Amino acid sequence: MVREFEADLTVVAAVEAATDVVALTLAAEDGAALPPWTPGAHIDLVLGEDLVRQYSLCGNxxxxxxxxxxxxxxxxxxxxxxxxxxxxxxxxxxxxxxPRNHFPMVASPRYLFIAGGIGITPMLPMIAEAEASGADWRLVYGGRSRASMAFVDELAAYGDKVTLLPQDEAGFPDLDGLLGEAAPDTLVYTCGPTGLLDAVEDRCAASWPAGSLHLERFSAKAPASxxxxxxxxxxxxxxGLTLQVPADQSIYEVCKAAxxxxxxxxxxxxxxxxxxEVIDGDVDHRDSILNDEEKESNxxxxxxxxxxxxxxxTLDL
Structure with a gap:
Protein backbone atom coordinates (compact mmCIF):
# COMPACT_ATOMS: atom_id res chain seq x y z
CA MET A 1 0.00 0.00 0.00
CA VAL A 2 1.22 3.51 -0.84
CA ARG A 3 1.81 5.52 2.31
CA GLU A 4 -0.27 8.68 2.45
CA PHE A 5 1.49 12.04 2.65
CA GLU A 6 1.72 13.40 6.18
CA ALA A 7 3.82 16.39 7.21
CA ASP A 8 3.87 19.56 9.29
CA LEU A 9 3.05 22.57 7.10
CA THR A 10 3.37 26.25 7.92
CA VAL A 11 0.53 28.75 7.77
CA VAL A 12 1.92 31.34 5.36
CA ALA A 13 -1.31 33.36 5.25
CA ALA A 14 -4.49 33.52 7.35
CA VAL A 15 -7.02 35.85 5.73
CA GLU A 16 -10.61 36.65 6.66
CA ALA A 17 -12.60 35.43 3.64
CA ALA A 18 -15.99 36.38 5.17
CA THR A 19 -17.53 36.84 8.59
CA ASP A 20 -16.39 33.83 10.65
CA VAL A 21 -14.51 32.29 7.71
CA VAL A 22 -10.71 32.17 7.59
CA ALA A 23 -8.75 31.18 4.48
CA LEU A 24 -5.50 29.43 5.39
CA THR A 25 -2.64 29.04 2.95
CA LEU A 26 -0.27 26.23 3.93
CA ALA A 27 3.22 25.43 2.63
CA ALA A 28 6.26 23.36 3.53
CA GLU A 29 8.80 25.32 5.55
CA ASP A 30 11.48 24.65 2.93
CA GLY A 31 9.16 25.48 0.03
CA ALA A 32 9.14 21.89 -1.24
CA ALA A 33 6.47 20.75 -3.64
CA LEU A 34 3.34 19.22 -2.10
CA PRO A 35 1.45 16.18 -3.43
CA PRO A 36 -0.77 17.03 -6.42
CA TRP A 37 -4.55 17.20 -6.11
CA THR A 38 -7.63 17.61 -8.26
CA PRO A 39 -10.83 19.65 -7.77
CA GLY A 40 -12.99 18.15 -5.04
CA ALA A 41 -10.06 16.96 -2.92
CA HIS A 42 -9.67 17.61 0.79
CA ILE A 43 -6.92 17.36 3.39
CA ASP A 44 -6.90 16.42 7.07
CA LEU A 45 -5.74 18.97 9.61
CA VAL A 46 -4.49 17.19 12.73
CA LEU A 47 -5.44 19.70 15.41
CA GLY A 48 -4.84 17.53 18.46
CA GLU A 49 -4.27 13.94 19.53
CA ASP A 50 -7.90 13.00 18.90
CA LEU A 51 -8.92 16.04 16.89
CA VAL A 52 -8.68 15.58 13.12
CA ARG A 53 -10.87 17.50 10.69
CA GLN A 54 -11.24 17.53 6.91
CA TYR A 55 -11.29 20.70 4.81
CA SER A 56 -11.76 21.04 1.06
CA LEU A 57 -8.85 22.40 -0.95
CA CYS A 58 -9.99 25.64 -2.55
CA GLY A 59 -6.83 26.99 -4.15
CA ASN A 60 -5.23 26.39 -7.52
CA PRO A 99 -4.91 14.95 -0.08
CA ARG A 100 -7.67 12.52 -1.01
CA ASN A 101 -10.65 12.97 -3.31
CA HIS A 102 -14.08 11.43 -2.83
CA PHE A 103 -15.81 14.26 -4.71
CA PRO A 104 -14.07 14.13 -8.11
CA MET A 105 -15.08 16.31 -11.03
CA VAL A 106 -16.31 14.33 -14.02
CA ALA A 107 -15.82 15.81 -17.50
CA SER A 108 -19.05 17.24 -18.90
CA PRO A 109 -20.11 19.88 -21.46
CA ARG A 110 -22.35 21.55 -18.84
CA TYR A 111 -22.41 21.94 -15.06
CA LEU A 112 -24.84 23.32 -12.52
CA PHE A 113 -23.05 24.11 -9.25
CA ILE A 114 -25.20 24.66 -6.15
CA ALA A 115 -23.35 25.76 -3.01
CA GLY A 116 -24.56 26.64 0.46
CA GLY A 117 -22.38 28.49 2.95
CA ILE A 118 -18.88 27.06 3.39
CA GLY A 119 -19.86 24.46 0.78
CA ILE A 120 -18.49 26.93 -1.76
CA THR A 121 -14.93 25.78 -1.02
CA PRO A 122 -14.75 22.62 -3.17
CA MET A 123 -16.63 24.46 -5.93
CA LEU A 124 -13.93 27.10 -6.48
CA PRO A 125 -11.37 24.84 -8.23
CA MET A 126 -14.20 23.02 -10.02
CA ILE A 127 -15.49 26.28 -11.46
CA ALA A 128 -11.98 27.26 -12.53
CA GLU A 129 -11.57 23.93 -14.30
CA ALA A 130 -14.98 24.18 -15.97
CA GLU A 131 -14.11 27.67 -17.20
CA ALA A 132 -10.70 26.57 -18.47
CA SER A 133 -12.18 23.61 -20.32
CA GLY A 134 -14.73 25.76 -22.11
CA ALA A 135 -17.68 24.00 -20.48
CA ASP A 136 -21.00 25.78 -20.04
CA TRP A 137 -21.60 26.29 -16.32
CA ARG A 138 -23.60 28.17 -13.74
CA LEU A 139 -23.19 28.63 -9.98
CA VAL A 140 -26.02 29.30 -7.55
CA TYR A 141 -24.52 30.21 -4.18
CA GLY A 142 -26.61 30.80 -1.08
CA GLY A 143 -25.67 31.96 2.39
CA ARG A 144 -27.12 33.53 5.52
CA SER A 145 -26.04 37.02 4.50
CA ARG A 146 -23.73 38.61 1.96
CA ALA A 147 -21.12 39.25 4.67
CA SER A 148 -21.08 35.56 5.60
CA MET A 149 -20.49 34.33 2.04
CA ALA A 150 -16.82 33.56 1.46
CA PHE A 151 -14.76 34.22 -1.68
CA VAL A 152 -17.39 36.41 -3.38
CA ASP A 153 -14.66 38.75 -4.60
CA GLU A 154 -13.02 35.90 -6.51
CA LEU A 155 -16.35 34.78 -7.93
CA ALA A 156 -17.10 38.29 -9.22
CA ALA A 157 -14.60 37.67 -12.03
CA TYR A 158 -17.08 35.20 -13.60
CA GLY A 159 -19.82 37.79 -14.04
CA ASP A 160 -23.40 36.62 -14.55
CA LYS A 161 -22.45 32.95 -14.50
CA VAL A 162 -22.61 33.34 -10.71
CA THR A 163 -25.87 33.96 -8.85
CA LEU A 164 -25.47 35.06 -5.23
CA LEU A 165 -28.47 34.50 -2.98
CA PRO A 166 -27.98 35.94 0.52
CA GLN A 167 -30.90 34.54 2.50
CA ASP A 168 -31.66 37.82 4.26
CA GLU A 169 -32.01 39.55 0.88
CA ALA A 170 -33.26 36.91 -1.56
CA GLY A 171 -34.53 33.96 0.47
CA PHE A 172 -33.66 30.36 -0.39
CA PRO A 173 -32.61 29.07 -3.82
CA ASP A 174 -35.53 28.10 -6.08
CA LEU A 175 -34.63 24.41 -6.33
CA ASP A 176 -37.87 23.55 -8.12
CA GLY A 177 -37.00 26.04 -10.82
CA LEU A 178 -33.39 24.90 -11.01
CA LEU A 179 -33.97 21.16 -10.86
CA GLY A 180 -37.63 20.57 -11.72
CA GLU A 181 -36.68 19.48 -15.22
CA ALA A 182 -33.43 17.76 -16.19
CA ALA A 183 -31.11 19.79 -18.38
CA PRO A 184 -29.43 17.87 -21.23
CA ASP A 185 -25.78 16.81 -20.87
CA THR A 186 -25.54 18.50 -17.46
CA LEU A 187 -23.98 17.36 -14.19
CA VAL A 188 -25.11 18.82 -10.88
CA TYR A 189 -22.49 19.41 -8.19
CA THR A 190 -23.60 20.50 -4.73
CA CYS A 191 -22.09 20.99 -1.29
CA GLY A 192 -23.39 22.65 1.83
CA PRO A 193 -25.73 22.10 4.78
CA THR A 194 -27.65 18.84 5.13
CA GLY A 195 -31.01 20.45 4.40
CA LEU A 196 -29.82 21.81 1.07
CA LEU A 197 -28.22 18.54 0.03
CA ASP A 198 -31.27 16.48 0.94
CA ALA A 199 -33.51 18.84 -1.04
CA VAL A 200 -31.24 18.76 -4.10
CA GLU A 201 -30.98 14.98 -3.86
CA ASP A 202 -34.77 14.58 -3.72
CA ARG A 203 -35.36 16.75 -6.77
CA CYS A 204 -32.63 15.13 -8.83
CA ALA A 205 -33.93 11.67 -7.95
CA ALA A 206 -37.35 12.67 -9.23
CA SER A 207 -36.44 14.02 -12.65
CA TRP A 208 -32.72 13.72 -13.49
CA PRO A 209 -30.91 10.75 -15.06
CA ALA A 210 -28.97 8.48 -12.73
CA GLY A 211 -25.42 9.73 -12.24
CA SER A 212 -26.31 13.39 -12.82
CA LEU A 213 -25.90 14.42 -9.18
CA HIS A 214 -22.58 14.62 -7.36
CA LEU A 215 -22.55 15.85 -3.76
CA GLU A 216 -20.32 16.08 -0.73
CA ARG A 217 -21.62 16.02 2.82
CA PHE A 218 -20.05 17.66 5.87
CA SER A 219 -22.11 15.50 8.22
CA ALA A 220 -23.49 11.98 7.99
CA LYS A 221 -26.75 11.30 6.21
CA ALA A 222 -29.56 9.89 8.34
CA PRO A 223 -29.59 6.07 8.29
CA ALA A 224 -31.92 4.52 5.74
CA SER A 225 -33.05 1.82 8.17
CA GLY A 240 -4.11 -13.29 9.66
CA LEU A 241 -6.70 -12.47 12.31
CA THR A 242 -10.31 -13.49 12.74
CA LEU A 243 -12.26 -11.16 15.03
CA GLN A 244 -15.82 -10.89 16.24
CA VAL A 245 -17.63 -7.60 15.62
CA PRO A 246 -20.40 -7.20 18.23
CA ALA A 247 -23.67 -5.50 17.37
CA ASP A 248 -22.71 -2.43 19.39
CA GLN A 249 -19.19 -1.89 17.97
CA SER A 250 -17.85 -0.80 14.60
CA ILE A 251 -15.26 -2.62 12.51
CA TYR A 252 -12.91 0.30 13.14
CA GLU A 253 -13.30 0.01 16.93
CA VAL A 254 -12.75 -3.76 16.90
CA CYS A 255 -9.61 -3.43 14.74
CA LYS A 256 -8.16 -0.72 16.99
CA ALA A 257 -8.81 -2.80 20.09
CA ALA A 258 -7.02 -5.75 18.48
CA GLU A 277 -10.62 -2.85 0.34
CA VAL A 278 -13.20 -5.63 0.59
CA ILE A 279 -11.99 -9.15 -0.24
CA ASP A 280 -15.21 -11.08 0.38
CA GLY A 281 -18.60 -10.57 1.96
CA ASP A 282 -21.76 -8.54 1.46
CA VAL A 283 -21.27 -5.01 2.78
CA ASP A 284 -24.03 -2.95 4.36
CA HIS A 285 -22.82 0.45 3.13
CA ARG A 286 -23.78 3.28 5.48
CA ASP A 287 -21.34 5.99 4.46
CA SER A 288 -22.15 9.31 2.81
CA ILE A 289 -19.27 9.11 0.32
CA LEU A 290 -19.62 6.24 -2.13
CA ASN A 291 -22.21 6.57 -4.90
CA ASP A 292 -24.71 3.83 -5.72
CA GLU A 293 -22.48 2.29 -8.40
CA GLU A 294 -19.48 2.18 -6.06
CA LYS A 295 -21.54 0.59 -3.31
CA GLU A 296 -22.92 -1.97 -5.73
CA SER A 297 -19.38 -2.92 -6.81
CA ASN A 298 -18.58 -3.86 -3.18
CA THR A 314 -13.03 -10.41 4.76
CA LEU A 315 -10.99 -7.22 4.43
CA ASP A 316 -7.54 -6.32 3.11
CA LEU A 317 -6.14 -5.46 6.54
Whole structure:
Protein backbone atom coordinates (compact mmCIF):
# COMPACT_ATOMS: atom_id res chain seq x y z
CA MET A 1 0.00 0.00 0.00
CA VAL A 2 1.22 3.51 -0.84
CA ARG A 3 1.81 5.52 2.31
CA GLU A 4 -0.27 8.68 2.45
CA PHE A 5 1.49 12.04 2.65
CA GLU A 6 1.72 13.40 6.18
CA ALA A 7 3.82 16.39 7.21
CA ASP A 8 3.87 19.56 9.29
CA LEU A 9 3.05 22.57 7.10
CA THR A 10 3.37 26.25 7.92
CA VAL A 11 0.53 28.75 7.77
CA VAL A 12 1.92 31.34 5.36
CA ALA A 13 -1.31 33.36 5.25
CA ALA A 14 -4.49 33.52 7.35
CA VAL A 15 -7.02 35.85 5.73
CA GLU A 16 -10.61 36.65 6.66
CA ALA A 17 -12.60 35.43 3.64
CA ALA A 18 -15.99 36.38 5.17
CA THR A 19 -17.53 36.84 8.59
CA ASP A 20 -16.39 33.83 10.65
CA VAL A 21 -14.51 32.29 7.71
CA VAL A 22 -10.71 32.17 7.59
CA ALA A 23 -8.75 31.18 4.48
CA LEU A 24 -5.50 29.43 5.39
CA THR A 25 -2.64 29.04 2.95
CA LEU A 26 -0.27 26.23 3.93
CA ALA A 27 3.22 25.43 2.63
CA ALA A 28 6.26 23.36 3.53
CA GLU A 29 8.80 25.32 5.55
CA ASP A 30 11.48 24.65 2.93
CA GLY A 31 9.16 25.48 0.03
CA ALA A 32 9.14 21.89 -1.24
CA ALA A 33 6.47 20.75 -3.64
CA LEU A 34 3.34 19.22 -2.10
CA PRO A 35 1.45 16.18 -3.43
CA PRO A 36 -0.77 17.03 -6.42
CA TRP A 37 -4.55 17.20 -6.11
CA THR A 38 -7.63 17.61 -8.26
CA PRO A 39 -10.83 19.65 -7.77
CA GLY A 40 -12.99 18.15 -5.04
CA ALA A 41 -10.06 16.96 -2.92
CA HIS A 42 -9.67 17.61 0.79
CA ILE A 43 -6.92 17.36 3.39
CA ASP A 44 -6.90 16.42 7.07
CA LEU A 45 -5.74 18.97 9.61
CA VAL A 46 -4.49 17.19 12.73
CA LEU A 47 -5.44 19.70 15.41
CA GLY A 48 -4.84 17.53 18.46
CA GLU A 49 -4.27 13.94 19.53
CA ASP A 50 -7.90 13.00 18.90
CA LEU A 51 -8.92 16.04 16.89
CA VAL A 52 -8.68 15.58 13.12
CA ARG A 53 -10.87 17.50 10.69
CA GLN A 54 -11.24 17.53 6.91
CA TYR A 55 -11.29 20.70 4.81
CA SER A 56 -11.76 21.04 1.06
CA LEU A 57 -8.85 22.40 -0.95
CA CYS A 58 -9.99 25.64 -2.55
CA GLY A 59 -6.83 26.99 -4.15
CA ASN A 60 -5.23 26.39 -7.52
CA UNK A 61 -4.29 22.75 -8.27
CA UNK A 62 -1.50 24.02 -10.52
CA UNK A 63 0.21 25.65 -7.52
CA UNK A 64 2.28 22.73 -6.23
CA UNK A 65 3.85 24.74 -3.39
CA UNK A 66 0.71 25.68 -1.46
CA UNK A 67 -2.60 24.35 -0.20
CA UNK A 68 -5.52 26.63 0.64
CA UNK A 69 -8.56 25.78 2.77
CA UNK A 70 -11.48 27.83 4.04
CA UNK A 71 -12.71 27.16 7.58
CA UNK A 72 -15.99 28.34 9.08
CA UNK A 73 -16.13 29.17 12.78
CA UNK A 74 -19.08 26.90 13.59
CA UNK A 75 -21.13 27.73 16.71
CA UNK A 76 -21.76 24.04 17.33
CA UNK A 77 -18.13 23.08 16.70
CA UNK A 78 -16.84 19.90 18.36
CA UNK A 79 -13.47 21.62 18.63
CA UNK A 80 -12.10 21.63 15.09
CA UNK A 81 -13.11 25.02 13.74
CA UNK A 82 -12.60 26.56 17.18
CA UNK A 83 -9.00 25.33 17.22
CA UNK A 84 -8.34 26.56 13.68
CA UNK A 85 -9.62 30.06 14.40
CA UNK A 86 -7.90 30.31 17.78
CA UNK A 87 -4.52 28.76 16.98
CA UNK A 88 -3.68 28.72 13.28
CA UNK A 89 -2.37 32.18 12.66
CA UNK A 90 0.38 33.16 10.21
CA UNK A 91 3.61 31.38 11.17
CA UNK A 92 1.90 28.51 13.03
CA UNK A 93 2.45 24.91 11.99
CA UNK A 94 -0.13 22.16 11.59
CA UNK A 95 0.11 18.50 10.68
CA UNK A 96 -1.53 17.74 7.33
CA UNK A 97 -2.56 14.40 5.82
CA UNK A 98 -3.77 13.71 2.29
CA PRO A 99 -4.91 14.95 -0.08
CA ARG A 100 -7.67 12.52 -1.01
CA ASN A 101 -10.65 12.97 -3.31
CA HIS A 102 -14.08 11.43 -2.83
CA PHE A 103 -15.81 14.26 -4.71
CA PRO A 104 -14.07 14.13 -8.11
CA MET A 105 -15.08 16.31 -11.03
CA VAL A 106 -16.31 14.33 -14.02
CA ALA A 107 -15.82 15.81 -17.50
CA SER A 108 -19.05 17.24 -18.90
CA PRO A 109 -20.11 19.88 -21.46
CA ARG A 110 -22.35 21.55 -18.84
CA TYR A 111 -22.41 21.94 -15.06
CA LEU A 112 -24.84 23.32 -12.52
CA PHE A 113 -23.05 24.11 -9.25
CA ILE A 114 -25.20 24.66 -6.15
CA ALA A 115 -23.35 25.76 -3.01
CA GLY A 116 -24.56 26.64 0.46
CA GLY A 117 -22.38 28.49 2.95
CA ILE A 118 -18.88 27.06 3.39
CA GLY A 119 -19.86 24.46 0.78
CA ILE A 120 -18.49 26.93 -1.76
CA THR A 121 -14.93 25.78 -1.02
CA PRO A 122 -14.75 22.62 -3.17
CA MET A 123 -16.63 24.46 -5.93
CA LEU A 124 -13.93 27.10 -6.48
CA PRO A 125 -11.37 24.84 -8.23
CA MET A 126 -14.20 23.02 -10.02
CA ILE A 127 -15.49 26.28 -11.46
CA ALA A 128 -11.98 27.26 -12.53
CA GLU A 129 -11.57 23.93 -14.30
CA ALA A 130 -14.98 24.18 -15.97
CA GLU A 131 -14.11 27.67 -17.20
CA ALA A 132 -10.70 26.57 -18.47
CA SER A 133 -12.18 23.61 -20.32
CA GLY A 134 -14.73 25.76 -22.11
CA ALA A 135 -17.68 24.00 -20.48
CA ASP A 136 -21.00 25.78 -20.04
CA TRP A 137 -21.60 26.29 -16.32
CA ARG A 138 -23.60 28.17 -13.74
CA LEU A 139 -23.19 28.63 -9.98
CA VAL A 140 -26.02 29.30 -7.55
CA TYR A 141 -24.52 30.21 -4.18
CA GLY A 142 -26.61 30.80 -1.08
CA GLY A 143 -25.67 31.96 2.39
CA ARG A 144 -27.12 33.53 5.52
CA SER A 145 -26.04 37.02 4.50
CA ARG A 146 -23.73 38.61 1.96
CA ALA A 147 -21.12 39.25 4.67
CA SER A 148 -21.08 35.56 5.60
CA MET A 149 -20.49 34.33 2.04
CA ALA A 150 -16.82 33.56 1.46
CA PHE A 151 -14.76 34.22 -1.68
CA VAL A 152 -17.39 36.41 -3.38
CA ASP A 153 -14.66 38.75 -4.60
CA GLU A 154 -13.02 35.90 -6.51
CA LEU A 155 -16.35 34.78 -7.93
CA ALA A 156 -17.10 38.29 -9.22
CA ALA A 157 -14.60 37.67 -12.03
CA TYR A 158 -17.08 35.20 -13.60
CA GLY A 159 -19.82 37.79 -14.04
CA ASP A 160 -23.40 36.62 -14.55
CA LYS A 161 -22.45 32.95 -14.50
CA VAL A 162 -22.61 33.34 -10.71
CA THR A 163 -25.87 33.96 -8.85
CA LEU A 164 -25.47 35.06 -5.23
CA LEU A 165 -28.47 34.50 -2.98
CA PRO A 166 -27.98 35.94 0.52
CA GLN A 167 -30.90 34.54 2.50
CA ASP A 168 -31.66 37.82 4.26
CA GLU A 169 -32.01 39.55 0.88
CA ALA A 170 -33.26 36.91 -1.56
CA GLY A 171 -34.53 33.96 0.47
CA PHE A 172 -33.66 30.36 -0.39
CA PRO A 173 -32.61 29.07 -3.82
CA ASP A 174 -35.53 28.10 -6.08
CA LEU A 175 -34.63 24.41 -6.33
CA ASP A 176 -37.87 23.55 -8.12
CA GLY A 177 -37.00 26.04 -10.82
CA LEU A 178 -33.39 24.90 -11.01
CA LEU A 179 -33.97 21.16 -10.86
CA GLY A 180 -37.63 20.57 -11.72
CA GLU A 181 -36.68 19.48 -15.22
CA ALA A 182 -33.43 17.76 -16.19
CA ALA A 183 -31.11 19.79 -18.38
CA PRO A 184 -29.43 17.87 -21.23
CA ASP A 185 -25.78 16.81 -20.87
CA THR A 186 -25.54 18.50 -17.46
CA LEU A 187 -23.98 17.36 -14.19
CA VAL A 188 -25.11 18.82 -10.88
CA TYR A 189 -22.49 19.41 -8.19
CA THR A 190 -23.60 20.50 -4.73
CA CYS A 191 -22.09 20.99 -1.29
CA GLY A 192 -23.39 22.65 1.83
CA PRO A 193 -25.73 22.10 4.78
CA THR A 194 -27.65 18.84 5.13
CA GLY A 195 -31.01 20.45 4.40
CA LEU A 196 -29.82 21.81 1.07
CA LEU A 197 -28.22 18.54 0.03
CA ASP A 198 -31.27 16.48 0.94
CA ALA A 199 -33.51 18.84 -1.04
CA VAL A 200 -31.24 18.76 -4.10
CA GLU A 201 -30.98 14.98 -3.86
CA ASP A 202 -34.77 14.58 -3.72
CA ARG A 203 -35.36 16.75 -6.77
CA CYS A 204 -32.63 15.13 -8.83
CA ALA A 205 -33.93 11.67 -7.95
CA ALA A 206 -37.35 12.67 -9.23
CA SER A 207 -36.44 14.02 -12.65
CA TRP A 208 -32.72 13.72 -13.49
CA PRO A 209 -30.91 10.75 -15.06
CA ALA A 210 -28.97 8.48 -12.73
CA GLY A 211 -25.42 9.73 -12.24
CA SER A 212 -26.31 13.39 -12.82
CA LEU A 213 -25.90 14.42 -9.18
CA HIS A 214 -22.58 14.62 -7.36
CA LEU A 215 -22.55 15.85 -3.76
CA GLU A 216 -20.32 16.08 -0.73
CA ARG A 217 -21.62 16.02 2.82
CA PHE A 218 -20.05 17.66 5.87
CA SER A 219 -22.11 15.50 8.22
CA ALA A 220 -23.49 11.98 7.99
CA LYS A 221 -26.75 11.30 6.21
CA ALA A 222 -29.56 9.89 8.34
CA PRO A 223 -29.59 6.07 8.29
CA ALA A 224 -31.92 4.52 5.74
CA SER A 225 -33.05 1.82 8.17
CA UNK A 226 -33.68 1.60 11.89
CA UNK A 227 -33.12 -2.16 12.03
CA UNK A 228 -31.00 -3.39 14.92
CA UNK A 229 -27.40 -4.29 14.11
CA UNK A 230 -26.17 -7.86 14.42
CA UNK A 231 -22.77 -9.38 15.19
CA UNK A 232 -20.57 -10.91 12.49
CA UNK A 233 -17.15 -12.48 11.96
CA UNK A 234 -14.37 -10.30 10.56
CA UNK A 235 -11.42 -11.86 8.73
CA UNK A 236 -8.35 -9.64 8.28
CA UNK A 237 -6.47 -11.22 5.40
CA UNK A 238 -3.07 -9.51 5.73
CA UNK A 239 -3.01 -9.65 9.52
CA GLY A 240 -4.11 -13.29 9.66
CA LEU A 241 -6.70 -12.47 12.31
CA THR A 242 -10.31 -13.49 12.74
CA LEU A 243 -12.26 -11.16 15.03
CA GLN A 244 -15.82 -10.89 16.24
CA VAL A 245 -17.63 -7.60 15.62
CA PRO A 246 -20.40 -7.20 18.23
CA ALA A 247 -23.67 -5.50 17.37
CA ASP A 248 -22.71 -2.43 19.39
CA GLN A 249 -19.19 -1.89 17.97
CA SER A 250 -17.85 -0.80 14.60
CA ILE A 251 -15.26 -2.62 12.51
CA TYR A 252 -12.91 0.30 13.14
CA GLU A 253 -13.30 0.01 16.93
CA VAL A 254 -12.75 -3.76 16.90
CA CYS A 255 -9.61 -3.43 14.74
CA LYS A 256 -8.16 -0.72 16.99
CA ALA A 257 -8.81 -2.80 20.09
CA ALA A 258 -7.02 -5.75 18.48
CA UNK A 259 -3.93 -3.65 17.75
CA UNK A 260 -4.50 -3.57 13.99
CA UNK A 261 -3.16 -0.45 12.24
CA UNK A 262 -6.20 1.42 10.94
CA UNK A 263 -6.61 5.16 10.35
CA UNK A 264 -9.83 7.02 11.01
CA UNK A 265 -10.94 10.59 11.47
CA UNK A 266 -14.59 11.64 11.32
CA UNK A 267 -15.92 8.18 12.35
CA UNK A 268 -19.21 9.19 10.69
CA UNK A 269 -18.64 7.96 7.14
CA UNK A 270 -18.08 11.36 5.54
CA UNK A 271 -14.31 11.82 5.22
CA UNK A 272 -13.06 8.59 3.58
CA UNK A 273 -9.99 8.25 5.80
CA UNK A 274 -10.87 4.69 6.82
CA UNK A 275 -11.67 3.40 3.31
CA UNK A 276 -10.68 -0.27 3.13
CA GLU A 277 -10.62 -2.85 0.34
CA VAL A 278 -13.20 -5.63 0.59
CA ILE A 279 -11.99 -9.15 -0.24
CA ASP A 280 -15.21 -11.08 0.38
CA GLY A 281 -18.60 -10.57 1.96
CA ASP A 282 -21.76 -8.54 1.46
CA VAL A 283 -21.27 -5.01 2.78
CA ASP A 284 -24.03 -2.95 4.36
CA HIS A 285 -22.82 0.45 3.13
CA ARG A 286 -23.78 3.28 5.48
CA ASP A 287 -21.34 5.99 4.46
CA SER A 288 -22.15 9.31 2.81
CA ILE A 289 -19.27 9.11 0.32
CA LEU A 290 -19.62 6.24 -2.13
CA ASN A 291 -22.21 6.57 -4.90
CA ASP A 292 -24.71 3.83 -5.72
CA GLU A 293 -22.48 2.29 -8.40
CA GLU A 294 -19.48 2.18 -6.06
CA LYS A 295 -21.54 0.59 -3.31
CA GLU A 296 -22.92 -1.97 -5.73
CA SER A 297 -19.38 -2.92 -6.81
CA ASN A 298 -18.58 -3.86 -3.18
CA UNK A 299 -14.86 -3.15 -3.71
CA UNK A 300 -14.32 -0.72 -0.83
CA UNK A 301 -16.06 0.23 2.40
CA UNK A 302 -15.80 2.77 5.22
CA UNK A 303 -15.11 0.67 8.29
CA UNK A 304 -16.15 3.38 10.76
CA UNK A 305 -19.86 3.01 9.95
CA UNK A 306 -20.51 0.25 7.38
CA UNK A 307 -21.14 -3.33 8.42
CA UNK A 308 -21.71 -6.83 7.04
CA UNK A 309 -25.10 -8.05 5.82
CA UNK A 310 -24.11 -11.68 6.38
CA UNK A 311 -22.16 -13.72 8.89
CA UNK A 312 -18.62 -13.05 7.66
CA UNK A 313 -16.63 -10.26 6.05
CA THR A 314 -13.03 -10.41 4.76
CA LEU A 315 -10.99 -7.22 4.43
CA ASP A 316 -7.54 -6.32 3.11
CA LEU A 317 -6.14 -5.46 6.54
Missing amino acids: PADTRQYRVGVLRAPDSRGGSKAVHAELREGATVRVRG DEEDSAFELVLQRS GVSVVGSCLEGVCGTCET EFMMICVSRCRGDQL
